Each structure stands twice: as structure tokens, then as C-alpha cells.
Amino acid sequence: MTAVPAVVLLSGGLDSATCLAIARAEGFACHALSFAYGQRHEIELRAAEQVARELGAAQHRVMHIDLAAFGGSALTDRHLAVPESPSSGIPITYVPARNTVFLSFALAWSEVLGAHDIFIGVNAVDYSGYPDCRPEFVQAFETMANLATREGVEGAERLRVRTPLIHLSKADIIRRGLVLGVDYSHTVSCYQADQDGQACGKCDSCRLRSAGFAVAGVPDPTRYR
Amino acid sequence: MTAVPAVVLLSGGLDSATCLAIARAEGFACHALSFAYGQRHEIELRAAEQVARELGAAQHRVMHIDLAAFGGSALTDRHLAVPESPSSGIPITYVPARNTVFLSFALAWSEVLGAHDIFIGVNAVDYSGYPDCRPEFVQAFETMANLATREGVEGAERLRVRTPLIHLSKADIIRRGLVLGVDYSHTVSCYQADQDGQACGKCDSCRLRSAGFAVAGVPDPTRYR
Numbered sequence: 044m045t046a047v048p049a050v051v052l053l054s055g056g057l058d059s060a061t062c063l064a065i066a067r068a069e070g071f072a073c074h075a076l077s078f079a080y081g082q083r084h085e086i087e088l089r090a091a092e093q094v095a096r097e098l099g100a101a102q103h104r105v106m107h108i109d110l111a112a113f114g115g116s117a118l119t120d121r122h123l124a125v126p127e128s129p130s131s132g133i134p135i136t137y138v139p140a141r142n143t144v145f146l147s148f149a150l151a152w153s154e155v156l157g158a159h160d161i162f163i164g165v166n167a168v169d170y171s172g173y174p175d176c177r178p179e180f181v182q183a184f185e186t187m188a189n190l191a192t193r194e195g196v197e198g199a200e201r202l203r204v205r206t207p208l209i210h211l212s213k214a215d216i217i218r219r220g221l222v223l224g225v226d227y228s229h230t231v232s233c234y235q236a237d238q239d240g241q242a243c244g245k246c247d248s249c250r251l252r253s254a255g256f257a258v259a260g261v262p263d264p265t266r267y268r
Numbered sequence: 269m270t271a272v273p274a275v276v277l278l279s280g281g282l283d284s285a286t287c288l289a290i291a292r293a294e295g296f297a298c299h300a301l302s303f304a305y306g307q308r309h310e311i312e313l314r315a316a317e318q319v320a321r322e323l324g325a326a327q328h329r330v331m332h333i334d335l336a337a338f339g340g341s342a343l344t345d346r347h348l349a350v351p352e353s354p355s356s357g358i359p360i361t362y363v364p365a366r367n368t369v370f371l372s373f374a375l376a377w378s379e380v381l382g383a384h385d386i387f388i389g390v391n392a393v394d395y396s397g398y399p400d401c402r403p404e405f406v407q408a409f410e411t412m413a414n415l416a417t418r419e420g421v422e423g424a425e426r427l428r429v430r431t432p433l434i435h436l437s438k439a440d441i442i443r444r445g446l447v448l449g450v451d452y453s454h455t456v457s458c459y460q461a462d463q464d465g466q467a468c469g470k471c472d473s474c475r476l477r478s479a480g481f482a483v484a485g486v487p488d489p490t491r492y493r
Binding site for chain 2: 138142152190
């Protein structure tokens, strides 16, 4: 029997790696999708490639899109500094409509593959306050997606946007991933990781990640510079 | 006073050119957005550039995305023939999730520009039966978009996806555009236009277009090969 296909968004960070492991554990043939979108931490794509291989993805693709051309985010604009202390509101590292763009490509691919499941590792507990990580956004995207495609007109089966991490704490995500064999030393979460994938330990993403290992009571395997 | 910005999706075809003219007539500073997505009729992008200039767009950008990598459409896969006679159901020229992807980029840009209006020239009357041209799709996208962005969390003003052509016949679109000064001889609608922008006269898009001129009682300025 051929495994049922699913599209899994894979950044190369802790959350998406865990998400891929969960999709695999559910038995899906995982088609992992990453984006070179002009992010300053493009080194995460090397992590994504390695993680996809280690966690048994059926294939891994990297789409090249130029979100940096629009600007408006510290993740794509080298002239804006990545904050190294907590801030209130939606942080400058938010990339306008990033998850909408990523999910749209996942939708296109899923339609061609005949997949009815798209996995995205968004999290609404230990997260940075990005609007496109909220459950209500994901639900609205799913509703739209079911009207957008051939399947939405002709098909019987609904497309589902699966968010297995959305209500988990960072510590719970880590515990779950360790059970499923994720090697977190190969994931890169840092917004300003260097060319060797070494983390700054100061940005929002690093802080959330290291606190997660501390709460989980697990040694932090992150390579800090 | 600075004009209010809007993002206008511009393919270079008849509908999107008319849509741009309408947005301009409403007084918007129009930021026109086109896509090189692996379409076989990439010549339409030259038309888009000319039309953007003629119709007074504030700027025109072309995003390069590789939808052809996913395949699944006669518009991006040279191994699939463009049908030259009417068919039932959703035609093979449908590109999976294309308008979802296009609108997602428009959303990203609108957020950076501070625009609250995205114009798309979809039409649900004289159209090819694509699922992502239907009013219910556009409404669902708008709902999702208002949850996706910074503005959706912090802002007071809703983002609107504007579809001024959606209930017009092709003839009505043409009449409207002529009043607004659109030079349709500079637009390219043909799915298999050649390198000079000359149309086949046989594909679905050509048939809808030429019937529109006939019904409108206007000479068809299309250059056929």
C-alpha cells in the first residue's frame, strides 16, 4: 500500500522538525517544503535538508521567492536589527503575510500531489505573537483553501491544515520530538544564525527555544557562538 | 494630498488591464504586481509592463516564482497541450492555487505599503470555470487576509479584495475599459501567445475574448497569427 501523501512546511527549526516527525508517525508520505525567501538566516535551509533526510521525508523541495523585495521585516532587511530583548506587540521580525504565502504554495503542491493534509508547525503558546500563527488564521486559511481548488469544486474530501503543535508549550514540543527521534542539534531556530548554524542565544527565537529545553529538563543541544 | 495606495494584480490580459484602469479611475496610486510563474505565455509580462505604464500605475513589479515546478497544468507544463475547443469541467489550463498564491503576495505587499485594497480582475461570467475565480473564494480569501496580518491584530481598517469585474460580461468589461482609455491591442490574453504577442485565436481565453468584442460591437484589435 502506498502511503497517503501530505505536504509539510519545513523551515529547519525546532517546531517544523517536530511537526514533520509527527506527520511521519501518523504514516504520511511527507513532501517537505522549504522557502528561500530572502531570510537572513538562510542557513536554516541546510538544517531543513538534513532534518528532512533524517526524519524520512519522501522528498524535500526548496522554493525560491523574493519576499525581501517587499521589505518590512528585520528577518529580510539587513538594515533592521533583530531585537535581542523582549518587546511588546508584534515584533519587527514578523514577515508580512509569510505563512499565507507559504501555505498557498503548500496548497498548490498538495493539489498536484492529491494530498489532503498540509502540516504547519505553528504554535500559539510559546510564540512571538505573529498574527499568522493564530488558530483563527489557520482555520480561515483552511476554509479559503477548500474553495480555491479543483477539489473544492469537484471533490468529496476536504483539505485539512494540520497544526499538531498549536496548543503545546515549547517544552511539550521538545518532549514529543525526542520521543519521535528528532535530533534537535541539527535544527536551527536562531533568527541570526551564522554560516555554521551557530545561534546568537539572544533573539526571541533563541530565548523561547532555550527556555523550552530548560522547562523540559533536557540538555540544550543548540550550538551557541 | 498623496493618493491612497492599492495593489493591483496585473497579468497583462484584457481583464486585469481593465481592472487597473478602474482602480486608477477610483483615484488609487496603483502598485501593479505581475508574476513570472513559468507560464508558457510569458510574453504577457511585456504586455503588463506596457499596460502599467500606459494606465499610470505608480509602479510595476514582477515576482519570479516557480509554480511550474509543481506541474499539473497545461499553462506551465509544455507536455500538456492547451485545448483548442470547449470542454466541460475545470479545464487543464487551470493552474493549481494560482490566484491564492498571487493574492498572498499581494497581501504581503499591501501590508508593507499600508494599502487596504487589493484589486484582482477575476470574472465569474465569461470565464473558464476556475475555482479560484468564484466570489465565494474571493470572500474567503478576504476573511483569511484580515486575520493574517499585523493590521488584522492591531488595525481598525479592514483589507478589501476588490473584484470590480466579477459580475460583468466580457463585452461589458470591454465597454468599460474603452471608456477608461484601455488600449486592448496592447493586452495579451492568449494562453499560447507567440514571442511577438500574437494570439492563436483558438484557446479558451482567445474564444472568450473575441466573443466579447463581437458582442460589444467593437472591432477586435487582437493581433492573431
